[in-house]
Amino acid sequence: MIKLENVNKWYGSYHALADINETVAKGEVVVVCGPSGSGKSTMIRTLNRLEAIQSGNIFIDGVDIHARSVSVNALRSRIGFVFQQFNLFPHLTVLQNCTLAPRRLRKLPAKEANDLAMSLLERVGLAHKAGAYPGELSGGQQQRVAIARALAMNPPVMLFDEPTSALDPEMVGEVLQAMKGLAKEGMTMVCVTHEMGFAREVADRVIFMDQGRVLERATPESFFLTPEHPRAQRFLSDIRSPMAGGGISLAS
Amino acid sequence: MLDIIQTYGLYYLIGQYPNGPLGGLLMTLILAASALVLAFPVGVVLALCRISPFAILRVPVTGMVYVLRGTPLLMVIFWAYFLLPTLTGQRTDQFGTMLVALVIFDGVYLAEIIRAGILGLPRGQMESSRSLGFSYLSTMLLVILPQAFRNMLPSLVNQFVSTIKETSLGYIISLSEVSFVASQISAQLPTKPIEIYALLGLTYFVMCFSLSRFAYWLEKHLAVRSAKV
Numbered sequence: 001m002i003k004l005e006n007v008n009k010w011y012g013s014y015h016a017l018a019d020i021n022e023t024v025a026k027g028e029v030v031v032v033c034g035p036s037g038s039g040k041s042t043m044i045r046t047l048n049r050l051e052a053i054q055s056g057n058i059f060i061d062g063v064d065i066h067a068r069s070v071s072v073n074a075l076r077s078r079i080g081f082v083f084q085q086f087n088l089f090p091h092l093t094v095l096q097n098c099t100l101a102p103r104r105l106r107k108l109p110a111k112e113a114n115d116l117a118m119s120l121l122e123r124v125g126l127a128h129k130a131g132a133y134p135g136e137l138s139g140g141q142q143q144r145v146a147i148a149r150a151l152a153m154n155p156p157v158m159l160f161d162e163p164t165s166a167l168d169p170e171m172v173g174e175v176l177q178a179m180k181g182l183a184k185e186g187m188t189m190v191c192v193t194h195e196m197g198f199a200r201e202v203a204d205r206v207i208f209m210d211q212g213r214v215l216e217r218a219t220p221e222s223f224f225l226t227p228e229h230p231r232a233q234r235f236l237s238d239i240r241s242p243m244a245g246g247g248i249s250l251a252s
Numbered sequence: 253m254l255d256i257i258q259t260y261g262l263y264y265l266i267g268q269y270p271n272g273p274l275g276g277l278l279m280t281l282i283l284a285a286s287a288l289v290l291a292f293p294v295g296v297v298l299a300l301c302r303i304s305p306f307a308i309l310r311v312p313v314t315g316m317v318y319v320l321r322g323t324p325l326l327m328v329i330f331w332a333y334f335l336l337p338t339l340t341g342q343r344t345d346q347f348g349t350m351l352v353a354l355v356i357f358d359g360v361y362l363a364e365i366i367r368a369g370i371l372g373l374p375r376g377q378m379e380s381s382r383s384l385g386f387s388y389l390s391t392m393l394l395v396i397l398p399q400a401f402r403n404m405l406p407s408l409v410n411q412f413v414s415t416i417k418e419t420s421l422g423y424i425i426s427l428s429e430v431s432f433v434a435s436q437i438s439a440q441l442p443t444k445p446i447e448i449y450a451l452l453g454l455t456y457f458v459m460c461f462s463l464s465r466f467a468y469w470l471e472k473h474l475a476v477r478s479a480k481v
Contacts, residue, residue, distance in 0.1 A: 048383060077385025087380035091399050100394065101384040146380075153384060 001026040001157065001188050002047060007056035009042060009212075016042045017053070018212040026156075029189045031199040031220070034209035035235055040192045043209065044161050047190065048079045060157065077105055080150030080158040084166050086142040088134035088149070094121065095130040098149045106153065113152075120148040124178045140171025144178050151182075158182060160191040194239055196224060208232045253447050260437045264451075267428050275428030277455060283347065283429060284416045284459070287354035291415065294355055295362025300392065302367050313363075320360040325418055329353040333425050346427040350419070358415050365407045369400035402474050409467035413460045420456070430455060 002024040009017040017039050024030050032040045045051040046058060049065060049072050058065050065075055088097050098117035102108045108116065121127045124144035126137075134142055143163055150158060160179065164172040176198045183189055183202040193199070199206055199220045206223040208216040208231075215229045227233045257264075267275020274282075301313035320328065332353040336344040344352075373396060381391040401408075420431040428436075434452040438445050 050379060050383065073382075073385045073387050075385075076383050079383075081380070081383040083376055083380060083383075085374070085376050087374070087376035089377065089381070089395055089399075091402070101386070104390065104394070105385050149384070 001028070001061065002190070003057075003059040004043075005057045005059070007043075007046065007053050007058060009039075009046065009051065009053045016212050017046070020056070020212075020214060022207065022214065022217075024188060024190060026188055027186045028204045029183045029187075029191070029202050030205050030207060031203040032190065032192045032207045032209060033194055033199070033235075034215075035238075037211075038209040039212040040209045041161050042212075044159050044190055044192050047159055048076050048081055050081075077101070077153050078155050078157070080147075080153065080155040082143070082146050082150055082158070082160045082163050084162040086134070086139070086146045086166075088142055088145055090134050092133075093130065094126065094132050094134065094137070094145050097134065097145060098152045101149070102152045117148070117152055120151050121145070123151075123181065124148050125174070138171060139167045140174045143167065143171075143175045147175075147178050147182075157188045157190075160189065160193065162192050162194075164193060164195060196239075200224065208235070210235075253451070256437070256441065256444060256447055256451075260441075264430070264433055264437065267433055273428060276433045277430045279347070279428060280416075280419050280430040281459075283350060283354070283419045283422065283427075286351055287358060287415050287419070288412055290351070290355045291358040291362055294359035295366050296397070298359055298363035299366035299370065302363060303370060317360050317363060320357060321364075325353070325357050325421060326424065328357050329421055329425060332356075346422065346425050349425060350422040350427050350429075354415060354418060358411060358418070361411050361414075362408070365404055365411060366400065368407075369404035370396055372403060373399055402471075405467060405471050405474075409464060412467075413463055416459050416463065417456060 002022075004020045004022045007017055007020040008015070020043060032044065034040045042051055046053050047060070047065075053066055060075070060079070063070060063075070088094075089100070092100065095114065095117055098120060099108075099110075099113040102113040102116060103110065106113075118127055118130060121130055124147055126141055126144055126148070129137060129141060129145075134145065137145065147158075147163075163179065164175050167175065172195065176195060179189070179191070179198065180202050191198075191203075203220045206216075206218055206220050207214055208218075208223065208227070208229065210231050216223065216227065216232045218228070223232070224236065227236055263276065265276050266278045267273060269275065269278075298313055298317070301309040302317065304310045329350065332344075332349045336349055336352060370392075377395055377399065378391055381395040382388070386394065419429055422429045423432045423435065426432065431452060434448055438448045441448065
């Protein structure tokens with residue numbers, strides 16, 4: 001479904017992604033984690049061309065998406081993307097946020113688009129907020145609307161870039177719940193997240209990145225219980241007990 | 253004051269019309285309204301050029317903005333007055349000349365306001381719309397500009413109010429707008445300049461004040477609709 005081959009990206013002289021080789025099968029849920037600045041967000045943003053790459057290839061359904069001939073808009077409409085900052089459109093209601101793309105891009109008639117949006121909002125438990133504006137919702141609710149908005153284009157792949165990092169702790173659960181529901185229905189998902197509970201429960205595979213490289217790939221159980229790479233061991237002990245000794249060395 | 257209005261009121265309002273060309277306050281209103289309506293889309297297009305990734309659009313428009321911003325409106329009017337007939341090969345009337353000058357001059361100022369409004373939005377708005385599959389232009393029209401306009405409204409109104417007042421510079425190319433008509437009346441009544449120019453001042457104030465109030469109402473109305481963010 002998704003295949004990265006020798007992907008390299010530089011910001012000036014900074015090597016943001018170094019020789020990434022990765023494959024995500026259809027229906028697979030992959031969690032990407034790693035310290036801040038490790039390249040995980042950059043990596044997921046290259047998957048829908050929000051970031052350019054300097055060498056290598058990324059294939060989605062066999063299409064080389066960074067090729068010049070690929071229509072970037074058609075490509076992106078088939079990849080759902082959920083951002084850390086939700087990025088709902090504040091001038092539109094929740095319902096309009098979810099119907100904008102289906103109506104304009106999939107050319108659905110108003111009624112059909114509304115029904116689709118309502119059923120998706122129902123799925124994330126927010127049908128009763130359809131008429132509200134994003135500014136009237138909590139962070140967790142906004143992120144769930146963002147998930148519904150992405151699903152409205154009926155994408156075969158969903159990408160999540162730290163979907164719960166900007167949320168108050170008590171709202172993390174509701175967003176993860178919506179994501180778990182998706183995973184169980186067989187959606188192909190790549191999630192950048194540090195939510196270990198989520199990774200344990202639904203991920204097929206965990207990828208650990210640091211300094212633009214993939215240092216470890218493993219099943220959730222073995223990654224969280226017996227991480228192999230020393231950097232992964234330190235990372236896991238840091239996020240489990242941030243106050244303990246090694247906490248300061250995160251930036252190293 | 254009353255007798256002036258009785259004698260010259262109609263002349264003040266519509267100029268010599270219907271026995272001569274339309275003028276006076278009505279011409280000022282038509283000129284200001286056309287200038288606003290035309291300068292606004294020009295401003296949007298110039299603003300989009302200013303932030304375009306394509307140098308072929310960005311560089312000339314940026315140059316134009318800098319040149320016009322560093323030039324008094326009076327000079328732009330003279331340019332239009334002398335240059336337009338040369339360029340088009342036919343005589344341009346004063347109204348057309350003044351309109352072109354206002355549209356170009358205010359279009360440039362509006363472009364800078366609109367550019368600031370667009371750049372003031374979080375980058376995530378563009379990214380999330382593009383991620384759904386919208387093109388750059390659709391994103392601008394559906395997502396970015398509607399939000400930017402709300403934020404820009406106070407500055408836009410400022411510029412619109414300026415435009416109304418700038419129509420008075422039509423005086424120097426003998427456009428028979430309301431200031432010109434007032435000076436004509438004053439020439440016929442050399443003893444009453446204070447009354448006449450007080451009336452003129454009041455006229456401009458009422459126009460500008462009404463626009464400001466309308467904009468204020470619009471601002472509140474829009475704020476209620478989209479709630480706080």
